[in-house]
Amino acid sequence: MLIMEAENQILTAEQSLEIITKMIRQAHGNVRRSSAYLILWGATIALANIGMFTLLLLEYARPFVVWLITIPAWLVTIFISYIRKKNATTISHLDKINLLLWYSYGIVIFTVVAFGFKVNFQLNALVLLISAVPTFVSGIIVKFRPLVVGGILYWILGIVCFLVGDPWQYLVGAIAVTTGHLIPGLMLSNNKE
DSSP states (O other): OHHHHHHHOOOOHHHHHHHHHHHHHHHHHHHHHTHHHHHHHHHHHHHHHHHHHHHHHTTOSOGGGGGGGHHHHHHHHHHHHHHHHHTOOOOOHHHHHHHHHHHHHHHHHHHHHHTGGGGTTOOHHHHHHHHHHHHHHHHHHHTOHHHHHHHHHHHHHHHHHHHSOTTHHHHHHHHHHIIIIIHHHHHHHHOOO
16 A cells, blocks of 8 residues: 555655656766777777778778678677676666667668668768767767767768768768767766766
8 A cells, every 4th residue: 555655646846856867877877887889889980981991092892891890899799788788787767768779770770781782882971870869869868968969970970971972981980980989988988977
């Protein structure tokens, strides 16, 4: 009976604000612990873009092979996810929203890459524009301005990518992922809040 009364109790504005603040703090802490993904993928994709840029300048016959470095990154991601899930602490509603946002992003990116032949594999601008959304929204969810700015930079540099051709769009991609994922990931991992 006591449980029923607690469920039906109307919260005051202060209590509601305290619950929301705790959820945001918890989500921020969980995202900080997950900054390894931002760092891993920021570094991997920046290196792949720089490698592609370099190989195109050198007129290498198969510059796309540089993207094979994403395979070990996926394996590391799966390993980190397994370890984190095994040692999971509490997960707030905002954590679930953020997680589903990034899962959706992964599905969209995978689809774009899988059907890249339909657009002659000119994917950088699309990937950067798509990357703007989860980066920006995650920054809003956890109230971390560098991720918000990273999302905005993804959007701006995605537009720039449409305006430049090969090999320059890969250099723009490297800059975008560095400013959108790598730097915010490093800042988030060092954030003590």
